[in-house]
Amino acid sequence: MQDRIAKRLTIKGKVQGVWYRKWCEQQALGLGIDGFVRNRINGDVEALIIGTTERVDRMIDLCYTGPDNAVVSEIVIEDAQGFVPARFEIKPTV
Numbered sequence: 001m002q003d004r005i006a007k008r009l010t011i012k013g014k015v016q017g018v019w020y021r022k023w024c025e026q027q028a029l030g031l032g033i034d035g036f037v038r039n040r041i042n043g044d045v046e047a048l049i050i051g052t053t054e055r056v057d058r059m060i061d062l063c064y065t066g067p068d069n070a071v072v073s074e075i076v077i078e079d080a081q082g083f084v085p086a087r088f089e090i091k092p093t094v
Contacts, residue, residue, distance in 0.1 A: 002052040006035070006080040011045040011063055013073035020045050021090045023067035028088040031055045038091035046094075048080055 011020070016039050024037040024047055033055055035048035049059050066072050 002054075004050055005053055005056055006048065006050040007056055007060065008078045008080040009045075009047040009049065009060065009063060010040075010076040010078075011047065011066070011072060012043075012075070014069070014071040015045045015066060016043055018069040019067050020070050023070075024063065025088055025090055027059060027062050031059055033059050034086060034088055036089050036091045039093040041093060050080075 021037045021039065024045070027033075028035065028037075028049065032051060034050040037045060037047040040046050047063065049056050051059070060075070060077065063075060064072050
């Protein structure tokens with residue numbers, strides 16, 4: 001089994017009100033990524049993505065584009081640790 005990695009993404013730009021979270025969930029499920037996505041009160045979207053290096057890298061590439069109406073200006077990528085959900089879900093805004 002390949003090693004799994006976890007990354008926390010802070011996605012900035014026009015990423016709320018454009019179905020970014022639902023789009024992100026669909027991409028993650030298609031890639032077999034675990035984790036979550038949620039809106040932040042400051043207008044960013046936060047995502048925790050867990051999977052093989054190849055799948056996580058692919059998900060990050062996809063997040064730079066996002067859904068049709070999104071305009072991603074920047075993604076801050078950090079290593080993540082701790083509790084790992086065994087699925088991908090949309091969480092409430094924080």
